[in-house]
């Protein structure tokens with residue numbers, strides 16, 4: 126279960142605005158985080174707090190296959206992204222690096238920037254505490270939760286091979 | 288609810304009775320693939336896991352094909368890394384220069400994929416093997432690392448679009464024209480997240496080489512995979528190339544498809560995709576006068592024997608237009624040798640083309656045929672994005688080997704009908 130403040134964006138947020146190509150010369154997580162959302166929302170890095178939640182419209186993470194995009198979001202402190210839909214490779218990459226993401230159409234419409242939101246991954250339940258409403262998304266099967274809890278696919282495999 | 292071909296394969300390899308679109312599942316893998324660009328990154332991730340063995344030394348394939356024979360010191364270092372890894376892990380299917388080919392032509396030829404398999408590859412055109420009735424999809428390097436360690440991968444079960452093929456193709460129309468026609472129709476995101484499933488009596492009209500071409504470009508419509516129903520041609524191809532046991536999965540009658548397209552092969556004309564997206568298609572009758580500087584025939588899309596045969600049948604006894612660089616690269620050593628024995632290579636050289644060793648080379652603007660500013664190429668490859676074959680102000684037009692060969696003779700984009 127995670128809980129945080131919502132940062133809301135629109136449709137088709139692409140990997141170039143999440144982390145512009147000019148910053149791809151590093152693989153350092155903290156450095157990538159310092160440029161997160163640089164070309165869409167300059168103030169993001171100053172206002173984000175650990176545990177916050179990103180909320181967006183459809184086709185989030187479209188564009189290149191750079192794993193740097195979900196890494197920048199995760200390293201910035203975001204604990205989960207809720208969107209109407211995700212681009213296919215971004216979806217894979219997020220899970221693999223241990224950034225929880227959840228698809229849920231109606232809740233996105235209802236969340237405003239700054240609302241306090243919580244997510245229960247097991248049950249797939251999203252609660253908007255500011256508005257006092259609860260929604261049902263699709264929960265993660267146990268192995269997916271294990272991947273999230275192990276900080277990504279590599280950590281998960283380390284655990285299972287022990 | 289019934290399942291599609293893809294859903295059935297995934298359910299089977301996940302050990303589940305049935306699956307539904309959107310469901311997250313973990314499946315067994317029959318093959319994990321990587322190349323000289325993606326494998327070095329995967330090796331880094333693999334090392335983080337901290338184990339000293341791969342899940343199965345026979346079910347991993349590593350093919351150095353993008354910058355090989357190595358074009359510079361950096362690419363040589365990358366290849367050294369993967370060569371040492373393959374040796375250290377006793378990976379049987381590592382193909383060195385001399386026995387390699389472009390991965391997506393080589394893997395089926397070596398019999399490493401058969402119907403019913405689940406395959407991941409750290410290369411987006413891994414979807415090519417759907418031609419054999421397998422589920423095959425492109426992934427990232429972390430997925431490849433995890434696949435090498437565990438022999439498993441997670442998937443979100445895709446929905447599907449059905450393409451029912453019927454009728455007979457016109458002369459000079461090939462698999463490439465069919466897939467360009469389809470991408471022109473549904474767009475580069477027309478099959479986002481979904482499977483493209485091919486069925487209907489028209490499938491039997493298509494050779495295996497053509498089916499590989501069509502499945503290869505599924506990703507150019509945003510699809511997760513492309514897959515063909517298995518028929519006698521598929522079975523005889525598998526028997527000829529592989530000793531692996533195969534399993535045939537047919538879609539249920541009540542399987543759900545978000546869209547169903549009926550495609551009359553007889554109505555398709557030779558088709559060309561204009562810069563800078565594969566969806567910008569026009570029939571050969573609509574292209575107008577477009578002069579070219581370079582012709583490229585080859586790649587994982589169209590570097591197979593049939594492609595070379597068609598090109599040779601047009602180039603035979605002709606000369607390429609003076610000033611038009613014509614580069615032909617057979618996709619594997621075997622294809623190269625077969626073409627040599629059939630006399631095709633001689634025809635190419637006599638026509639004034641150059642023939643290259645198998646490599647991805649010009650297809651991704653790597654080496655062996657880079658375009659300068661303002662230059663224009665017609666190419667049988669699969670992507671014509673900005674700068675794909677060189678300078679960002681160069682242009683790539685995608686077409687079939689027949690149209691590319693005819694264009695080499697005239698120096699402008701031409702129909703084979705014009706030169707024969």
Ligand code: SF4
Nearest residue numbers: 389586587647650651
């Ligand atoms: S031939 Fe081109 S598309 Fe095919 S694998 Fe090589 S670079 Fe990729």
